[in-house]
Amino acid sequence: MSGSRSNGRASLGGAAISEHRLQNGLRVLLVERHADPVVAVITWYRVGARNEREDEAGVSHFLEHMMFKGSRGYGKGEVDRITTELGGSNNAFTGYDHTAYWFELASDRWERALEIEADRMRHLNLDPTEFDAEREVVLEELAMGNDDPWRRLSQLAQAALFMRHPYRRPIIGHADALRGMEVGGMRDYYRRFYHPGNATLVVCGDIRPRRALAAVREHFAGIPAGPGYAEADCFRPVPALPEGERRVSMTWPDRGSRLCMVWPGAAVGTDDDWTLDVVSTALTSGRTSRLYRELVLRTGLATSVSTHNDSRVEGGVFWLLAECAQGVAPEKLEAAVDAQLLELAAKRFPAPELTHVKSVLTSAEAYESETATDLAETLGEFAVDADWHQAVEATTRLRAVTARQVQDCAQRLLLREHRVVGWCLPRQEVATQSARRATARRRHA
Amino acid sequence: MKTPVIELPVARFELRCGARLLVSQRPGAPVCAVSMHMRGGHSLDPEGLEGTAYLTGGLMDQGTERHTEEQLAALLERSGGGLTGDAHGLSGSIASPSWKTLLRVAAEVLTRPTYPAAKVRRQQRRVIDRLVLDLQDPRTRADRLFRGLVYGDHWLGRSTTGTPESIAAVQRRHLVTHHARNWVGKRLVIAVCGAMEPEEVRRLLDRELATLPPGEDLAPREHRFPARAQRAAAFEAEREQVHVYLGHLGIRRADPDYPALVVMDHVLGTGPGFVNRISRRLRDELGLAYTVHASIYASAGVLPGTFQAYIGTSPRHVRTAIEGLLAELRRIRDEPVSAGELGIAKDYLVGSFALSFQRSSRRAGYLISLERHGLPDDNLERLPRQFAAVTAEDVQRVARAHLFPDKCVVAAGGPVKVGRLRQILRAASRPG
Numbered sequence: 099m100s101g102s103r104s105n106g107r108a109s110l111g112g113a114a115i116s117e118h119r120l121q122n123g124l125r126v127l128l129v130e131r132h133a134d135p136v137v138a139v140i141t142w143y144r145v146g147a148r149n150e151r152e153d154e155a156g157v158s159h160f161l162e163h164m165m166f167k168g169s170r171g172y173g174k175g176e177v178d179r180i181t182t183e184l185g186g187s188n189n190a191f192t193g194y195d196h197t198a199y200w201f202e203l204a205s206d207r208w209e210r211a212l213e214i215e216a217d218r219m220r221h222l223n224l225d226p227t228e229f230d231a232e233r234e235v236v237l238e239e240l241a242m243g244n245d246d247p248w249r250r251l252s253q254l255a256q257a258a259l260f261m262r263h264p265y266r267r268p269i270i271g272h273a274d275a276l277r278g279m280e281v282g283g284m285r286d287y288y289r290r291f292y293h294p295g296n297a298t299l300v301v302c303g304d305i306r307p308r309r310a311l312a313a314v315r316e317h318f319a320g321i322p323a324g325p326g327y328a329e330a331d332c333f334r335p336v337p338a339l340p341e342g343e344r345r346v347s348m349t350w351p352d353r354g355s356r357l358c359m360v361w362p363g364a365a366v367g368t369d370d371d372w373t374l375d376v377v378s379t380a381l382t383s384g385r386t387s388r389l390y391r392e393l394v395l396r397t398g399l400a401t402s403v404s405t406h407n408d409s410r411v412e413g414g415v416f417w418l419l420a421e422c423a424q425g426v427a428p429e430k431l432e433a434a435v436d437a438q439l440l441e442l443a444a445k446r447f448p449a450p451e452l453t454h455v456k457s458v459l460t461s462a463e464a465y466e467s468e469t470a471t472d473l474a475e476t477l478g479e480f481a482v483d484a485d486w487h488q489a490v491e492a493t494t495r496l497r498a499v500t501a502r503q504v505q506d507c508a509q510r511l512l513l514r515e516h517r518v519v520g521w522c523l524p525r526q527e528v529a530t531q532s533a534r535r536a537t538a539r540r541r542h543a
Numbered sequence: 544m545k546t547p548v549i550e551l552p553v554a555r556f557e558l559r560c561g562a563r564l565l566v567s568q569r570p571g572a573p574v575c576a577v578s579m580h581m582r583g584g585h586s587l588d589p590e591g592l593e594g595t596a597y598l599t600g601g602l603m604d605q606g607t608e609r610h611t612e613e614q615l616a617a618l619l620e621r622s623g624g625g626l627t628g629d630a631h632g633l634s635g636s637i638a639s640p641s642w643k644t645l646l647r648v649a650a651e652v653l654t655r656p657t658y659p660a661a662k663v664r665r666q667q668r669r670v671i672d673r674l675v676l677d678l679q680d681p682r683t684r685a686d687r688l689f690r691g692l693v694y695g696d697h698w699l700g701r702s703t704t705g706t707p708e709s710i711a712a713v714q715r716r717h718l719v720t721h722h723a724r725n726w727v728g729k730r731l732v733i734a735v736c737g738a739m740e741p742e743e744v745r746r747l748l749d750r751e752l753a754t755l756p757p758g759e760d761l762a763p764r765e766h767r768f769p770a771r772a773q774r775a776a777a778f779e780a781e782r783e784q785v786h787v788y789l790g791h792l793g794i795r796r797a798d799p800d801y802p803a804l805v806v807m808d809h810v811l812g813t814g815p816g817f818v819n820r821i822s823r824r825l826r827d828e829l830g831l832a833y834t835v836h837a838s839i840y841a842s843a844g845v846l847p848g849t850f851q852a853y854i855g856t857s858p859r860h861v862r863t864a865i866e867g868l869l870a871e872l873r874r875i876r877d878e879p880v881s882a883g884e885l886g887i888a889k890d891y892l893v894g895s896f897a898l899s900f901q902r903s904s905r906r907a908g909y910l911i912s913l914e915r916h917g918l919p920d921d922n923l924e925r926l927p928r929q930f931a932a933v934t935a936e937d938v939q940r941v942a943r944a945h946l947f948p949d950k951c952v953v954a955a956g957g958p959v960k961v962g963r964l965r966q967i968l969r970a971a972s973r974p975g
Contacts, residue, residue, distance in 0.1 A: 112571060133571060134549065134901050166817075175827065178816025183887050185894015187815045204894060234830025241783040242833055242855055245681070245957075351781050352679035384625070385616035395612075398665055401672045424672045454621055461623025464573040464638040469901035 108490045111467025113302065115477065115490070118311055122323040123295030126314050127477055127486060129302035131470070137208035137303035138470040139201045141215045142482045144298075144327065145291035147269045148194045148412065151332045155264075156271015157279065157287050159192040160236050164284065165199060166190075167228040170221035174228060177214055184210060192269055195366075195411040196482045202471055205304035209313045215299070216317035219292055229281040237277075240270050247350040247522050248358075248419065255358045255520035256415065258344045263337045265410065293324025300478040303470035337362060337413050344518045349525035355422035357431060358520040361512055363407060363414035367484030372495045373507045374407040374416055377442070379455045380504070381405045381418075386454070389420075389438055398423055399431045411483050416511065428521055436514070443508040447501040460493050549900050553910060553920050554741035558749050561728030561757035565910040566741035569903065575642035575737030576903035577649055580911045581632040582730040582761050585703040587721070592713050594705020598666065599721045600628035605662040607655040612662060618648055626652065630703045632731075636904050639738045643747060646735070650751030656722060663715045671707045678707075681956030682786040682855070684778035688954035689788035692776055693849050695769035727758025734910035736903040766846060768792055771950035773968050777961035784855045785957035789868050791947050793839045793848040796916045802929035803937040804945060805840045809888035810880050810938065811871060812837025812852060815895075818887055820875070825854060825867045832856045837868065839945060845915060850946060858958045862967050865953060869971045872948035879935040892930040896923070 108115040113131035120126065146158050168174040181188045186203035188211075201211035243249045253268045260266035299318070301310050324330075339362055350356075364370035381389045382405045393400040403420040422431050467473050480489045488495070556564040585596045604626055605612045619625055624637030624645050633653060637645040677683045687702055694700030704710070735744050771791045794804060808814075812821035813836050825831045835854040842848025852872075854864045900906050913922060949972050953964050 111573060134898075136898055136901060175818065175823070178818045179887060182814060182816055182818050182891040183894075185891050185896075185898065187895070187898075202898065204898060231827070231830050235826060235833055238784070238831070238856065239833035241857060245782045245784050352676055354676045384620040386613060386620055391613070394669075395665070398668060401669050421672075423668065424675060454617070457621045458623060461621065461638040461641070464623055465636075468572075468574050468903070 108487065110477065110490050111473055113467070113473055115486070116307055117486070120294060120315060120319055122319065122321055124314075124318050124321075125298040125481065126311065127298065127300045127302075127481060128305065128307040128310050129300065129473055129477060130305055130307055131302070131473070132304050134470065135205045135304050136470045137203055137205050137301065137305055138474040139203070139208060139211040139215070140300045140302075140471075140474045140478050141199045141219070142298040142300065142478045143197045143291055144195070144296050144482050146193045146195045146197055147267060148264050148334070148410075149291065149331055150264055150267075153275070154283065154287060155267050155275045156236075156269075157284055158197055159270050160233070160276065160279065161284055161288060162190045162192045162197055163232050163236060164224055164229065165218055165222065167232060168223040168225060169218040170223070171217040172214060174225075177218075180210060180214065194265055194269065196479070198478065200471065208301075208303075208305070212313055212317040216321065219294070219297065219318075220321050222288055222292070224281050224285050224288065226281045229284070233276060233279070236270070237273060240273055240276070243268075243270060247352070247354065247356060250350075251348060251356055251358045251520050251522040252417070252419070254346045254348055255360045255518045258346050258518040258520070259340060259360045259362065259415065260337055261340075262335050263412070264334055265337060265412070265415075290325060290330035294318060294321050295323045296327055296330070298478060298481045300474045300481070302474035302477070339516050340518065341515070343514050345520075346518060347521045347523060349528045350522050351525045353424065353524050354522070355426075355428050355431075355524065356522040357418075357420045357422070357428065357435070358522075359418040359435070359517055360520070361416045361517045363416040363511070364409045365413050366409045366411055367480065367488045368409075369503065370507060370511065371407065371409040373499050373503045374409070374511070375459060375496065376452070376455050376499045376504055377507055377512075378405040378407045378416070379459055380447070380451065381438070381442070383455075383458055388442070389435065392438055393420065393431065393434055397434060399426050399434050428523065432519065439508065439512055443505065443512065445505070447504040449501060452499075452501050452504065456496055456499070459496050463492060549898070549923065551900060551906060551909070551923055553913070556741075556745045558728065558745070558752055560731075560752045560755040562731035562733055562752060562755070563914060564745060564748060565732070565734045565914060566739075566744045567734075567736040567906050567910060568739065568741055569736060569906070570738055572736070572738045572903050573639055574636050574903045575639050575645060575735070575739065576634070576636040576907040577645055578634040578734045578904075578907040578911050579632045579649060579653060580732045580915065581726055582732075583725050584631040585701065586698045587725050588698070588701075588705070589717070591709060592705075592717055593701055593709040594670070594703070595713050595717050595721050596630035596725070597703045597705065598663070598670070598710070598713055599718045599726070600630050600632060602658055602663060602666050602718060603628045603633065603652040603656040603722075605666065606657045606659045607651050608657060609651060609655065615648055615652065618644055628652070634904070634907070642737050642739050646744065646747055647751055650748060653726065654752060654755045658715050658718045658722075660715050663718065667710055667713065670704060670710050674704060674707045674710065679780070681778055681780045681782055683956075684780075685786045685788050685954045685956030688776040688778060688956070689790070689851065689952065690849070692774045692952035692954055693768075693790065693792055697766065697768055699846060726755075728752070728755050729757050729760045731755070732911055732914045734907040734914070736906040736910070768847065771947050773950060773972070774952040775961050775964040775968055776954045777959050777964055778956040779960060780957055782957045783857070785858050785861050785955050785959045787854050787856065787861060787864060787953065787955045788851060789865060789951050789953045790837075790849050790851040791951050793850045794843045794945060795845065795847050796843040796912075798843065800941045800944065801840065801843065802926065803933045803941040805892060806885070806888050806930055806933040807875065807938045807942055808838045808840050809891060810884045811875050813841065814888070814891060820871050820884075821852065821868065824871060825864060829863065829867065831860045831864050831867070861955070861959055861963070865964075865967050866971050869948045869951065872946050876939065876942045876946055876948070879939050882935065885933075885935050885938065889930055889933060893927045896927050896930075
């Protein structure tokens with residue numbers, strides 16, 4: 099995904115990008131590329147689980163569901179029906195820092211998405227009967243996630259990492275909070291955050307920018323600006339570094355031993371963010387990466403290992419997930435991970451490896467601009483969480499990362515004393531070991 | 544509604560090794576994708592050695608006569624590329640400027656894999672570890688039980704990855720033999736999509752695959768499947784949700800009712816959003832599930848696929864869910880679909896068909912299916928016309944011909960007992 103900026107014009111993946119702002123504060127990114135007769139429209143709101151008060155936990159995601167349950171101009175199910183009739187697709191996703199609504203439509207009919215988004219930005223119904231019915235769907239979604247050991251483990255580790263900040267909570271919330279949620283509270287939340295001043299609209303693909311901007315104005319210019327972000331947002335403590343290593347564990351009814359290590363990560367778009375992308379790639383991207391080569395290929399201690407630089411607005415998470423090969427003691431795998439991390443911190447990162455990692459990252463960017471939706475997602479996410487120009491400058495930023503920065507990041511951020519180590523162990527084995535220990539204690543007594 | 548037009552030119556070649564090559568040139572595409580489909584797949588697994596075809600394809604990139612595994616990986620990774628193999632062939636992609644590297648590496652691993660003994664053992668251990676966990680996963684188990692109930696002893700009822708026992712029994716020599724016997728030119732279909740000239744692709748692959756023996760295409764075989772009837776199976780496990788699979792033997796892609804069944808599926812249980820009947824009723828109205836869907840066309844292949852409905856729901860909702868699914872199967876057989884529902888499904892299919900081809904990998908996969916199923920090159924224009932011509936009577940006719948609510952199997956994984964499933968099925972059957 100080669101991006102460039104010159105004479106005030108920006109481009110990414112062969113698309114020309116322009117930014118506009120309506121008087122009510124709505125930011126509009128128009129991204130013109132005629133590779134396919136397709137247009138992606140994504141409306142981003144600067145609100146997510148991070149903005150929820152304790153009693154609102156899960157409301158961002160629940161509200162995302164309710165955005166399909168009726169507004170003044172579109173009754174329950176109408177958004178899906180119209181999208182389907184138009185031969186398009188729609189969806190939505192909620193994160194910690196943003197919530198986004200996506201349409202992909204043929205380029206001769208994409209403007210219908212604007213009508214829908216403008217209507218539900220201002221006139222969402224939030225009907226109490228629909229609210230109660232959809233709560234059951236959300237609870238089933240929660241139950242589905244609760245059956246996934248990786249999700250449970252990562253939630254446990256994240257809760258220990260963030261302690262008091264909303265980043266500690268799962269985006270979907272907790273069953274008790276969801277059961278107690280009321281439609282009035284959701285309406286307040288909607289009014290606080292769903293308005294033009296808190297939104298970014300990305301229109302990407304086979305468009306004529308002038309015509310597209312006129313269509314955006316036609317549908318959105320009449321919507322009032324809404325409260326300022328600072329006024330709508332709630333107070334929350336700054337994420338604090340854990341003091342000393344924390345350990346959490348759980349059991350699961352299968353034979354897997356799963357490891358999840360988390361460290362406080364970088365804020366989106368900072369130098370550390372780009373450097374942690376390099377670190378993550380060096381550790382686990384592909385068969386030539388350090389941890390994969392050592393843990394999976396050479397020693398066979400793990401069946402899988404991955405890392406993820408999950409940068410967020412207020413400082414993210416650096417994740418490491420690994421699964422023990424059967425018969426391998428968890429401590430052995432953990433020690434092998436530690437040895438690799440120590441080496442990364444202790445030795446200067448070799449220049450040939452840095453060159454390789456950078457070429458992996460910059461080449462992989464081709465995939466991030468392959469479709470209109472890919473491009474709109476990349477630009478929109480940066481726009482809401484930091485600055486969309488960062489997406490355009492990605493190659494330059496990655497190429498600028500030095501060996502010294504890689505080592506520094508490992509020394510400063512991937513510290514033992516600031517991490518949480520989580521294990522998910524086989525329930526049967528843990529139960530058997532506990533029983534043995536209890537028997538031994540009785541004998542000694 | 545007008546059909547959006549998408550260009551998908553196809554250049555066809557027959558390589559000297561006997562393989563068929565389809566190339567779709569797409570100027571400006573940032574990604575090049577290749578798909579190499581080898582006919583036979585896990586149908587060729589020897590008895591007791593299930594998973595041999597999967598390991599043969601999956602371990603091809605563990606080393607060749609020219610390069611080690613690490614060298615092969617490095618060649619691709621530095622250009623954002625990757626290649627994976629399985630029982631049915633190889634597929635991969637790379638940033639466009641490096642397309643020649645991708646095709647050279649793919650051809651090399653296809654023609655010259657060495658299956659180093661240590662790497663075979665290592666990968667076997669990994670696959671076995673994976674299978675051990677899969678066998679304790681309620682959703683995976685339920686899906687496998689479902690296939691077993693539908694296909695019985697036929698190889699389609701078996702997992703391509705085999706079992707921990709069969710994988711443990713496979714030795715290096717089995718892989719070498721399987722590769723030599725079955726990975727031959729005449730069984731190979733290759734599709735490439737990217738910014739390159741088709742003739743240049745042909746020249747490169749003709750050269751790189753020159754040592755691949757042509758061999759013989761697979762002889763036609765007779766296939767027998769169990770009669771459709773009510774059967775049930777359960778994998779009991781302590782979890783929050785029960786994963787329920789309900790259905791029966793489905794259709795071949797070559798079935799003349801295919802276009803009408805695609806439309807029927809979109810009224811009944813698949814498609815975007817929640818406009819289909821099953822999603823609307825079971826998810827939106829009853830709040831039984833987050834994920835629920837049903838389709839007969841999605842698995843239609845050279846051999847019959849399945850009609851499969853899925854719902855992940857709480858244990859207390861299992862009966863309502865199964866009854867709800869069966870009620871919708873009956874309704875679409877018993878009553879003509881409304882003009883509104885039919886219109887929405889057809890509009891979607893006609894309008895969206897061409898939109899799903901933005902990715903090079905999707906285009907390469909489509910070209911493979913074009914060749915495997917003997918579809919015409921103008922299928923992209925022809926199929927939307929066929930969708931548009933489907934009537935409410937057609938939908939009811941194909942629903943009656945291909946959906947059998949009283950002969951469904953049910954497989955479930957989670958906190959549920961098989962006796963309960965049988966009882967629900969029996970109670971939900973129509974008398975007579």
